[in-house]
Amino acid sequence: MQEDLFGALPSPPPAPPPDKVPPRRAGVHPAAWGDDLRALAARLPPTLRLGTSSWSYPGWQGLVWEGAHSEQLLAKQGLPVYAQHPLLRTVSIDRSFYRPLTASDYARYAAQVPVDFRFVVKAPSLVTDALVRSEDGRGREPNPVFLNPQLAAQEFVAPALEGLGALTGVLVFQLSPLPWTMLDRLPEVLERLRALLQAQPALRPTAPDAVLAVEVRDPEWLAPEHLPHFADVLRSSGATYCLGLHARMPPLAEQLPLLRRLWPGPLVCRWNLHPVHGPHGYEDAQRLYAPYDRIHHPDPDNHALLARTLAGVCGRGQNAYVTISNHAEGCAPLTVRTLAGQVAAQMLLTS
Numbered sequence: 001m002q003e004d005l006f007g008a009l010p011s012p013p014p015a016p017p018p019d020k021v022p023p024r025r026a027g028v029h030p031a032a033w034g035d036d037l038r039a040l041a042a043r044l045p046p047t048l049r050l051g052t053s054s055w056s057y058p059g060w061q062g063l064v065w066e067g068a069h070s071e072q073l074l075a076k077q078g079l080p081v082y083a084q085h086p087l088l089r090t091v092s093i094d095r096s097f098y099r100p101l102t103a104s105d106y107a108r109y110a111a112q113v114p115v116d117f118r119f120v121v122k123a124p125s126l127v128t129d130a131l132v133r134s135e136d137g138r139g140r141e142p143n144p145v146f147l148n149p150q151l152a153a154q155e156f157v158a159p160a161l162e163g164l165g166a167l168t169g170v171l172v173f174q175l176s177p178l179p180w181t182m183l184d185r186l187p188e189v190l191e192r193l194r195a196l197l198q199a200q201p202a203l204r205p206t207a208p209d210a211v212l213a214v215e216v217r218d219p220e221w222l223a224p225e226h227l228p229h230f231a232d233v234l235r236s237s238g239a240t241y242c243l244g245l246h247a248r249m250p251p252l253a254e255q256l257p258l259l260r261r262l263w264p265g266p267l268v269c270r271w272n273l274h275p276v277h278g279p280h281g282y283e284d285a286q287r288l289y290a291p292y293d294r295i296h297h298p299d300p301d302n303h304a305l306l307a308r309t310l311a312g313v314c315g316r317g318q319n320a321y322v323t324i325s326n327h328a329e330g331c332a333p334l335t336v337r338t339l340a341g342q343v344a345a346q347m348l349l350t351s
Contacts, residue, residue: 028077041086043344045314051090052332053325055082059291083113092323097122100155106163118169129176149199168207174215197237213268215242231261243269248279267320271328285327296330311346
C-alpha cells in the first residue's frame with residue numbers, strides 16, 4: 001500500500017457489521033438480461049427456436065447466469081436458468097450420442113423447462129456410426145447394428161417421445177463419416193436409411209412440433225447423382241435434412257438445394273464448427289475458444305445467409321430449429337444474439 005503525500009498510510013475502510021454482509025445466494029441464477037434482449041426476442045417469429053449445444057459452460061457467466069459455477073453444478077442446475085433466457089428456446093442434448101438415454105432421463109430434462117421450450121436430441125452413435133470405434137475414435141470394424149430400425153426405435157425415438165412428450169422438437173440422426181466402401185455404395189445406404197426412418201413411431205400424436213432429421217458428415221450425400229435420391233428418402237419418410245455447418249461439409253449455400261426439394265417443411269440447422277479449424281479441428285477449437293466467453297472468429301457470411309433463410313421459412317409459418325456450438329465462433333450465446341438480431345432485421349424487410 002502506497003503512503004500518501006504526508007507519509008501516513010491511509011486507513012482501510014471499516015468492515016461492515018457481520019449482520020450487514022450480504023449472503024451469497026446458493027445455486028444458479030439468471031444473469032441480468034436487459035430490456036433490449038427481451039425486446040429483440042419479442043421481434044422474432046414464434047416458430048423460430050434458437051439455442052445452443054448443451055448448457056454446462058462456466059464461461060457463460062454474465063451472459064446466461066450470474067456468478068461463477070463449476071461445469072458439474074451447471075450440468076445439474078443450469079438448464080432451468082438457461083431456459084429462462086429470452087432468446088434460448090431450444091437446446092441440443094448431445095450426451096445421448098455417446099450412450100442411449102432412458103425415458104426417465106428425458107423426463108427429468110422436460111420437467112426443468114417451460115411448455116413452449118423444445119429439445120433437439122442426437123441419436124446414439126450405436127446406430128448412426130458405421131464403424132465400431134476404439135477409445136481414441138478410430139474405426140476398428142463394421143458396426144453390425146448401423147441403421148438398425150428396431151434398435152433406433154427402442155433406444156432413441158420411443159424413450160425420447162415418452163420422456164419429452166410435447167417438448168420433443170427434433171430427433172437427429174447424425175451419421176458419422178462413412179468408410180469409403182460405403183460411400184461407393186451410397187444408394188444402398190440411402191435405402192437402409194429409408195427403412196430406418198419409416199420404421200420409427202409416429203411423432204405427431206405425442207409431439208405436434210416434432211420431426212426426424214438426418215445430418216451427414218460426408219459431402220458425397222449432396223452430390224448431384226445422390227441428392228435427388230436423398231431428398232426422396234427424406235420426403236417419403238416425413239423427415240427433413242439437418243443443415244450441418246461443419247468444416248467437413250460444403251458451405252450453407254450448397255446445402256440449401258436439398259432443403260428446397262423438401263419445401264414446404266421445417267428447417268433444422270446445427271452450427272457446429274468454424275471452417276478455419278478444418279474437418280478434424282474440434283480439439284484446436286476447444287484450446288483456442290475456452291472458456292467460451294467471447295467471439296474469436298466471426299462468420300458474417302453464415303449469419304447473413306442463415307438469417308435470410310430463417311426469415312423466409314418462418315415468415316411462411318414453418319418451424320425452424322437452430323442449435324449453435326461454442327466451436328462455431330467461440331461463444332454460442334453471443335452467436336445466438338447476433339443471429340437473432342439479423343433475423344429480426346430480415347423480418348422487418350419482408351413484412
